[in-house]
Amino acid sequence: MNVVRHRPSARFDVIAPAGFRILAALDQAAQDCMIDLMITSGTDSHVAPDPHLTGEAYDVSGKGLSAQQISDVKTSLEDMLGPLFTVLYEVREVPSDPTLRSIAYVNVKATGPHFHIQRRRGTTFPPPAVTPATPMVA
Numbered sequence: 001m002n003v004v005r006h007r008p009s010a011r012f013d014v015i016a017p018a019g020f021r022i023l024a025a026l027d028q029a030a031q032d033c034m035i036d037l038m039i040t041s042g043t044d045s046h047v048a049p050d051p052h053l054t055g056e057a058y059d060v061s062g063k064g065l066s067a068q069q070i071s072d073v074k075t076s077l078e079d080m081l082g083p084l085f086t087v088l089y090e091v092r093e094v095p096s097d098p099t100l101r102s103i104a105y106v107n108v109k110a111t112g113p114h115f116h117i118q119r120r121r122g123t124t125f126p127p128p129a130v131t132p133a134t135p136m137v138a
Helices: 017-033 067-084
Strands: 004-006 037-041 057-061 085-091 104-106 114-119
Touching: 004 017, 017 037, 017 057, 017 067, 017 085, 017 114, 067 085, 067 114
Parallel strands: 004 037, 085 104
Antiparallel strands: 037 057, 057 114, 085 114
């Protein structure tokens, strides 16, 4: 059985609905991809207005994963979370591996290769309820 774990330093001071959705997707991705995943950051190590602080973003290590596993995890998370979320494979420099090069998001300040998953900027989760228009009375 594959599981999601977290580093002892990772904190979860608040978990918003988007955060719970991400956690559920991470657990399912671990099962679907048959690998263990390690959350390296929750509400720790970030400054406002970062979505980590509102419990709407997590970082997950890519350490020990093959290029194909990284690609599979990214695809799995994107498929499960849909358009209201962003899934990045964040790295300091462009990877030499062609599989990783095609999915990498280069951030020179990245602490190491990792997935950054968050509620997409400019969205609300859960989305506002859509109520049908009031029926017209004749």
